Amino acid sequence: MGRPANKTYLLKLTSYAKEKAHGFGTTILVLFSILLLIIGKVNESSLSIFKSYFLDISSGFLTLLGKPVNSLSEGFYKINELVFLYSENQSLKQENNSLNKWKDLGLKLLVENEELKRLLNTANKDNQKFITARVISNSGGSYVKTITINVGSNDGVKVGNPVVNNWGMVGRVVDLGKNASRVLLTVDINSQIPVYFENSLHRAILVGNNSDLLELKFLKKRVILMDKERLMTSGEGGILPRGIPVGIYSKELNKKKNNKLVIPSKNWDKLNILRVILYDYEKSLD
Numbered sequence: 090m091g092r093p094a095n096k097t098y099l100l101k102l103t104s105y106a107k108e109k110a111h112g113f114g115t116t117i118l119v120l121f122s123i124l125l126l127i128i129g130k131v132n133e134s135s136l137s138i139f140k141s142y143f144l145d146i147s148s149g150f151l152t153l154l155g156k157p158v159n160s161l162s163e164g165f166y167k168i169n170e171l172v173f174l175y176s177e178n179q180s181l182k183q184e185n186n187s188l189n190k191w192k193d194l195g196l197k198l199l200v201e202n203e204e205l206k207r208l209l210n211t212a213n214k215d216n217q218k219f220i221t222a223r224v225i226s227n228s229g230g231s232y233v234k235t236i237t238i239n240v241g242s243n244d245g246v247k248v249g250n251p252v253v254n255n256w257g258m259v260g261r262v263v264d265l266g267k268n269a270s271r272v273l274l275t276v277d278i279n280s281q282i283p284v285y286f287e288n289s290l291h292r293a294i295l296v297g298n299n300s301d302l303l304e305l306k307f308l309k310k311r312v313i314l315m316d317k318e319r320l321m322t323s324g325e326g327g328i329l330p331r332g333i334p335v336g337i338y339s340k341e342l343n344k345k346k347n348n349k350l351v352i353p354s355k356n357w358d359k360l361n362i363l364r365v366i367l368y369d370y371e372k373s374l375d
Contacts, residue, residue: 217330218367220244222252224360225269234277234299236360241266244365249328251366257334257354258282258322259363270365275303275335275353283325284335286318295320295335295351303336305349316340320351330368 222238240246242265250262252272260280264271273280280297293308318338324331336351343350 218245219364220246220367222270222363222365224363227360232278232299234274234280234297235263236260236272236274238270238272238363238365239268240365241268241270243267245367246270246365247367247369250368251322251329251333252363253333253366254355254360254363257319257336258329259353259355259360261329262365276300281306282329282335283323284320285323286314286338287321288318289313289315292323293320293349301353302342303351303353305338305351308349314338314340314349330366333366 220240222240224236225239226237228235238252246262246265248262248265251258252260252262258275260272260274260277262270263273274297275282275295276297276299278297278299282295283292284295285292289312291308291312291314294306295303296306298304316339319334320336320338322329322331322333322335334354336353338349338351342352
């Protein structure tokens, strides 16, 4: 609010200064004119030579006097022009900031739209029902790896339902509300998932350790593991459906490790839009 007031004051000041400058020049001209009249009336015949000489001098003086007045007027005009340009520049900056905000929003919506497309195009072997959910909070803690999503029992979600993205399983529902659910991520230390290797069919339990990696437990000894082989939910116990990707085994990662480490399906810091598979455990027993 301070800047417009300063601009208005500056415009008034320049206008006032111009009026005063022109008024001063006019006053000088009037005084010289009166002086010339007085000289003419005193002795017009005898002072004609002096009058002519004085007129030459006064005209030169008035010309010199007029130059600073004109320069001052031009200066005030340029100041007014600068004030206008500054105001125009500020207006353009505000418009540019507004356009940048709309651009950022458009890019965010574009990313979300692409993520939704990938989720919808993810293969669903058993034609299972699912509901799309958005992450509304992330525990982000060192000891608890959970997220909260914006769907609950009113949407058909049940405790134990797997939560996936377009890469695979990221967790399962452990607490349920009417309009929200808490999801235990696969990397949480309390997560245990029966899995099998997609090609070699070796079975194991995939557990979290509160890090960015998963660990294989209860894997048979002296088995040959293939590099970059996917681990899938086995469906044992009926709690989870069979065939959901959970992670990828990496030989490079396990060169100097006694335990078997697995790369999970997703970067946990970038979870945004997910899908809850509405898997009915009781019906699977029928």
